[in-house]
Amino acid sequence: MNIIGFPRIGEKRELKKALESYWAAAKDGGDTSEKEHKLQELLKVAKDLRKLHWSYQKNLENVVVNDFSFYDNMLDLSYALGVIPARFNDLKGLDLYFAMARGSKSGVACEMTKWFNTNYHYVVPELRKDLQYHINAQKIVDEYKEALSLGYNPKISLIGIFTYLGLSKTSDNSKKSDVFPNLKNAYFKLLESLVSTLGKDILIEFHEPIFVKGRDEFFSHIKEVYDSIAKLGIKSIVTTYFESSNEATEILVNSDIVGLGLDFVHGVDNLNENSLKAIANSGKKLYAGLIDGRNIWVANLDSKLNILDKISIIVPKDLIHISSSCSLLHVPFSKDSESKMNKEILSWLSFAREKIGELELLESIFRNGVIDSNKDAYNANKSVNDNRKKSEKIHDNAVQSRIANLKITTRKEPFKERIKVQRKALGYPDLATTTIGSFPQTPELRALRQKFKKGEIDSKAYESGIESYIKDCVAFQEEIGLDVLVHGEPERNDMVEYFGEQLKGFVFSQNGWVQSYGSRCVKPPIIFGDTSRPKAMTVRWITFAQSLTKKIMKGMLTGPVTILNWSFVRDDLARKDVCKQLSLCIADEISDLQDAGIKIIQVDEAAFKEGYPLRESKVKEYESWALECFKISSSVAKIETQIHTHMCYSEFNDIIKTIEAMDADVISIETARSGNELLKIFKKVGYANEVGPGVYDIHSPRIPSVDEIYKQIKLLLEVLPKSQLWINPDCGLKTRKWEEVKPSLKNMVDAVLKVRIEG
Ligand code: GLN
Ligand code: ZN
16 A cells, blocks of 8 residues: 655644745845754754654555655756756756745746646746756655665655656747657656666656646657666556546556556546456556545545455456555645544544555455454444434535525626616726725734634724725725725635635634645635525625725625635535535625625636646536536626626636636736737637736736836737726735835826826
8 A cells, every 4th residue: 555645844834934934044145154054954854754754654565755845846856857947047956946936036936837636836847949957866865765764665756757748838939849859868867867876676656647638749658758767677656646547548558667556536437447457467556546635534435445346356456556546745734633623523534644544444454354453443434434424514404405496597687788787887987997806915914813813802903903904995996096996805814715714514624734835835625514604704894895985896705616626625515516505605695795785796716717627528517517606606696786707817718618608797817917918819709798807917016117007908909999898907916015006006097097098
């Protein structure tokens, strides 16, 4: 039995803290002895974490080496291969490594993007034809020796070349096939260097999740690459996850790898009889991913044994190695420190450490049946699963019957009619100016919320603090002359958590941190049961804000699909059904807001795109229910209530038809960094509803000038008419400072005035 990787951030986020204090000391001009001191601390923390995490793996076949990282494993591989962007040529060592991740005086950071359909972000490699690769295998070698010296049997975890290439970009516009030969050369040099220092017969697990996407232009190289790796004397396991990978399996069974890792949790098609037969005939080991590395529920051992039965009818038992479905990186460390959570719900959860225990138990039952030594644990597992199934906490008849009787899921009138009524009722001009919702989250604001949470101040003090922030926000927006105002979201720490905390069916961990990127961790809400909304969640603040102004106050909600995609979701109900329940919660809120006199309501779907399946063949199904859920929420809006949505990306080419079908009256999107290029798709498909393409990038502290925004608006007007356009920043402003936000928004309004004057 095996895992594919363990979370590295530490039970108490020790790595995060050590990294951040090192970065603070290493900041330009930092005292060098302080920097050295913090570096030593960081190295020690890292070493201690590895040692501790390996100790949990002592009963497994191997401990995983090189799953540790100071930032990200894709970045580690770039560094090991010498895939260094030219702008960082003056740097070396950790300074170089962290500059690539975070930017430095030498240049901007490398791009970061999501690792498949997870919320983990990797650093995108920048390949180019003239790149001079330099191999540096030190990190892998050191960690390998470290594990050996502790008496463990190490397995090196390494990102496979196809996944590395597939997730990279080229900075010189060359085709991937043009950079492949040199990259392959370098990758093999790295492997050779591992063999020459660590000896032949080292075991390497190559992560190739890219294979789950199906055939691509590089599939014809798979056999040749992995055969050559075997020739170096390396024993290789090729592992795929997050979906099934039957096409790659077909090829890999004929290559010289020793084992194949497949995900049987998220890739049910891996159970395909032909694939299993091919594996059995090849005599290769099958690393069967059965313990879910993506979710946090106690495994149902009976159902896992069922799958193992199916597999072992075809694949001989001694070839089957039970494994986690993917790295445990995507789940929190351990539930040991959850002292506040409801005990019953807590008993249903399994984080990384507990999952290793489940692997051991499953292995024992699979090999020996239920015997004295595993009987109690097996029964305990059974009863946890039974309890959960029957628990009253999960089932809510009222919610279920509402879902069963759900009928109208579309707005009554078509957009053409709605917009006439809305334009009349709301009276906003062409190129109406607005923002995406949040205003700066100041340290004072965070302190206020913290104090209230801890009970250090009463609700009166808290509420007056929030009210005073809202007052300032409204006053500022009126002063600069924005057309549609927002309350600024001062009461929210996070756009999902804020709603989850007020909905039934959600629970929050105290310490369930999951690495998102680098030192940044998130604590996803846990949806454990039927969800409903006991009472209004935002009306109090939005109506207060509206009472301060004659202008239109836009109400802010997070959409059902985004709430779903940023949470750990119950696994006893289909995601689409969980999402449907969430969409009713949001529908209820929209209904209350409009009854309270709010005329524009924005339903943010920042994570709509994240839920897209990895396999093309499954996209349609996702699109259809995600779309339906958004519409369940928005269809309660009356004809005169204007529904906005916001999405944090710019690439709409693939999904434009779905966006159109969502039928939001106004959609705001991220386009500032791409001029008007990305807007063109809206024109091309004849998108008729209104659009607010971001006119400046909020991710940087830079203040855009009037002229710059003016030009940007002119560009937009080349694509869509002014009657269809709204003017707003790219995204919410909560990460910015007031001294950046104020002049930026003022310039935005002035730029619009300039365009309007010209007519
Ligand atoms: N309304 C949210 C905000 O302004 C939207 C955030 C987001 O799209 N990520 O912060
Ligand atoms: Zn956004």
